[in-house]
Amino acid sequence: MTQESAAEVLRQARRIVVKVGSSLVTNEGRGLDAAAIGEWCRQLALLERGADGQAPRELVMVSSGAIAEGMKRLGWSKRPHEVSELQAAAAVGQMGLAQMYETQLSEQGLRSAQVLLTHADLADRERYLNARSTLMTLLRHQVLPVINENDTVVTDEIKVGDNDTLGALVANLIEADLLVILTDQKGLYTADPRSHPEAEFVHQARAGDPALERMAGGAGSSIGKGGMLTKIVAARRAAGSGASTVIAWGREPDALLRLAAGENIGTLLVAPTHKTQARKQWIADHLQLRGSITVDEGAAAKLRREGKSLLPIGMTQVEGDFSRGDVIAIRDGAGRELARGLANYASAEARLLCRRPSRDIAKLLGYSGGPEMVHRDNLVLTQTPAAADQ
Ligand SMILES: Nc1ncnc2c1ncn2[C@@H]1O[C@H](COP(=O)(O)OP(=O)(O)O)[C@@H](O)[C@H]1O
Ligand SMILES: N[C@@H](CCC(=O)OP(=O)(O)O)C(=O)O
Numbered sequence: 001m002t003q004e005s006a007a008e009v010l011r012q013a014r015r016i017v018v019k020v021g022s023s024l025v026t027n028e029g030r031g032l033d034a035a036a037i038g039e040w041c042r043q044l045a046l047l048e049r050g051a052d053g054q055a056p057r058e059l060v061m062v063s064s065g066a067i068a069e070g071m072k073r074l075g076w077s078k079r080p081h082e083v084s085e086l087q088a089a090a091a092v093g094q095m096g097l098a099q100m101y102e103t104q105l106s107e108q109g110l111r112s113a114q115v116l117l118t119h120a121d122l123a124d125r126e127r128y129l130n131a132r133s134t135l136m137t138l139l140r141h142q143v144l145p146v147i148n149e150n151d152t153v154v155t156d157e158i159k160v161g162d163n164d165t166l167g168a169l170v171a172n173l174i175e176a177d178l179l180v181i182l183t184d185q186k187g188l189y190t191a192d193p194r195s196h197p198e199a200e201f202v203h204q205a206r207a208g209d210p211a212l213e214r215m216a217g218g219a220g221s222s223i224g225k226g227g228m229l230t231k232i233v234a235a236r237r238a239a240g241s242g243a244s245t246v247i248a249w250g251r252e253p254d255a256l257l258r259l260a261a262g263e264n265i266g267t268l269l270v271a272p273t274h275k276t277q278a279r280k281q282w283i284a285d286h287l288q289l290r291g292s293i294t295v296d297e298g299a300a301a302k303l304r305r306e307g308k309s310l311l312p313i314g315m316t317q318v319e320g321d322f323s324r325g326d327v328i329a330i331r332d333g334a335g336r337e338l339a340r341g342l343a344n345y346a347s348a349e350a351r352l353l354c355r356r357p358s359r360d361i362a363k364l365l366g367y368s369g370g371p372e373m374v375h376r377d378n379l380v381l382t383q384t385p386a387a388a389d390q
Contacts, residue, residue, distance in 0.1 A: 007262030013178035019167035025065035045108035069093030090151030116150035162226035182250035187267030207239035242275025291320020312353035341374035
């Protein structure tokens with residue numbers, strides 16, 4: 001990829017997840033770094049308003065530091081091994097973390113919200129959709145979510161474990177364009193620069209390239225959790241939903257503003273597939289379909305030939321039991337699958353909507369989740385043109 005298109009990846013990112021590590025947030029464990037956090041918040045506010053001369057961005061912060069800050073507040077100099085002690089430290093530190101972000105963001109005129117997630121929230125389909133809709137709603141109301149793992153209620157077996165991974169899962173959840181991982185190094189080197197001063201800097205690579213994992217080592221300090229490896233794996237995971245990742249030094253002046261302006265100040269790991277393409281691939285590969293919708297000839301032709309959304313007016317029958325957000329099949333009158341897509345309405349609602357114009361949706365259901373049963377961005381044709389002509 002050329003320098004120019006790298007700049008495009010950064011500049012065109014509209015929805016951005018910014019992850020900051022414990023060592024940065026807590027000044028290597030010395031306590032919450034108000035100046036550093038204030039600096040990121042100032043930049044986030046400019047980006048959120050589009051005050052940098054570009055379109056406004058939607059921003060989500062994933063911040064580590066609860067355990068490190070809790071330890072500091074409790075006067076513990078050594079990280080405990082006992083899970084309950086770690087959980088207690090996280091509970092103490094999270095108070096300080098939330099308070100700090102709330103203060104700093106409101107000073108910049110930004111509203112913020114604390115969101116604590118667990119692995120189960122992201123693994124269970126229903127909770128996943130709930131978390132997604134909460135975050136999307138916060139973004140719609142221009143509230144900046146500040147996310148951490150809910151360390152006080154999770155044990156090792158059911159943990160996401162590190163916030164690089166959590167950042168990637170959040171990027172997947174909200175279909176972000178870019179994951180920015182701010183850390184205590186300029187980015188990825190060919191080996192850990194703490195032990196290999198001769199290591200060379202990697203400016204850019206393809207997210208998911210296995211060679212990167214061989215370069216990355218564990219955490220360089222006792223404060224950080226994952227080290228570089230979890231960041232590289234996180235970039236691969238984020239690329240699954242089409243998000244590119246950039247790893248950069250959190251104390252670089254104007255780091256977020258410069259990145260958003262297209263300046264690659266760190267290591268850019270570019271997602272090989274675009275996010276719409278990634279979502280369509282995921283839909284096409286889905287093994288478990290919860291139900292299907294049969295459509296009339298007119299709707300089938302619109303989907304097949306014009307790439308349009310499926311509207312309720314063209315639906316003749318609804319089979320199965322599905323929820324909003326499930327992958328369903330779309331069939332023609334002969335029962336042949338012609339497409340797959342994400343249902344915008346649950347099966348019971350879809351039955352009420354069959355053959356009705358979209359303007360009646362609010363009247364029929366008491367609310368409207370949009371005029372389409374399946375939006376074209378969430379729809380992928382699975383029937384070959386030859387099969388369609390048979
Ligand atoms: N190839 C590498 N390039 C850069 N840093 C590396 C590499 N391998 C290991 N590291 C280490 O990873 C550390 C960053 O990870 P970590 O301490 O977990 O930070 P954070 O708290 O920001 O997540 C660096 O300080 C560095 O010592
Ligand atoms: N949830 C933990 C963060 C764990 C973690 O991944 O830390 P880091 O490697 O510094 O991003 C906390 O707030 O202490």
